[in-house]
Amino acid sequence: MASVDQFDSALDLLRRLDPKHTSTHLNSLIDLVPDLTEDLLSSVDQPLSTRWCSKTKRDYLVCDYNRDGDSYRSPWSGEFEPALEQSSEGGVDEGAGAGAVPSDRVRKMEIRANEAFDVYRELYYEGGLSSVYFWNLDDGFAGVVLLKKGSPQNSGSEGSWDSIHVFEAIDRARTAHYKLTSTVILHLSTGTDALGDMDLSGNMTRQIEADLTVDDDGSHISNIGKLVEDMELKMRNLLQEVYFGKAKDVVGDLRSVQSLAEANKEKNAHREMIDSMKR
Template sequence: MAEVDQFDSALDLLRRLDPKHTSEHLNSLISLVPSLTEDLLSSVDQPLTIARCRTTGRDYLLCDYNRDGDSYRSPWSGEFETPLGGQGLGGVDDQGNNEGAGEGAVPSERVRDMEVRANEAFDVYRELYYEGGVSSVYFWNLDDGFAGVVLLKKVATPSGKSEGTWDSIHVFEAVDRARTAHYKLTSTVILHLSTGNDNLGEMDLSGNMTRQIESDLPVEDDTSHIANIGKLVEDMELKMRNLLQEVYFGKAKDVVGDLRSIASLTEANRDKATHQEMINSMKR
């Protein structure tokens, strides 16, 4: 009998569970099999958590890419800090070494300068496209370039029983070449929508989508990197939003429309009969 791969089994289980509670399911799996902690945290995208920078007072987003132990690095101050209440999942740096709070790996001076400019650029992007929400950008060094993640979160203002949350996670690598750079972008959108009223009851639509692209773009200086990354993220978000609206939402609307109706079944059958009678009369 073939040996069961615990990691593959855990991922398969997470795909079959309600995506709205991914963080809870992930913590449960980690408590059952602690040896899978780092593999699961680095492979499973979770809804983003908001924290406030103690130095600047600005909100930023927590994820595995700016975490070291119970500490998270603020993109605004560049320093590690432990959020109130703690997260308690442990962590490693880019080299796989466990480190204490406040001692995590930080980007080089050049990469940190680009990180600061990227945060400023995507803060404008967030305001223009999302009209609110929180954004954070984190960079780190690679041997032949640099990598990073662009995070965006928007929570819709609840109205009655309706609520919604959008989390987008864009992880990229930029490999420097002569006058160009090769970019590899992996984007994930985590969406949760719920609504309800007396006629239709409650409906919950949750899920995630991941897409990946690679592209070679011209580079003159470090500013070009910021513009290139911004263009890639903007184009990818537009494609994924259109795909969600046209395919996923459209399909969900068709399924719900076939299963549920505000009108009574008697009225629907009467309308159907009238429609068929008109068609038959036109054929005579």
């Protein structure tokens, strides 16, 4: 019972701390309570980090879904780095979850998905990095689509966008049932002499389910791509219209780039104009 209370308390604490430093806070909690390491890593979304595939000479994104201990599986080579120790049976067991090695069929779909989302990333983000990982389920397969884009630090401004799309695809007769859970982690900060420092950080999670037609394995890639594209569009619009719009209104009411003397001068001129119209 104590471990359950510790886990709930850790999640509650992370929700109240600055989301900009989630990774630092998470590592501190893991140091305090090592027994919660696996539970926290699998439950807390944190900004994506990057590794380099020594076999294909390409960068890739890492998260808990392609991790096994201290090793991460590259989507380009399909191999773990550092290499995993072989089991007594001479291989790594297949299954669902972190560290799983997909079957040949699912691996082929994973390769096609990485190629498709690499094009999507270039078209929509004009840069950044993408990685896709699949694993087997008893009645289908599951996977995660990772996208990351950061802005260079210049003129005191910086920002990063991390989107994590976890899905399940359950095979049915000529259709598949998809369940998609998407999380966006956004960080924006700027600082100028005129405006001072401003920091916007946070995350948003949304979930949808859909039944779509499937003709072959290629249909899965198209369906997943459509679901992810639609979800990202909705979440971007929501961030822009609701969250950014509200932040702009609040900041505009609280702060002004005009000096107090200039603001009073404009008010007096406006008042004189109104008075002259009443005469």
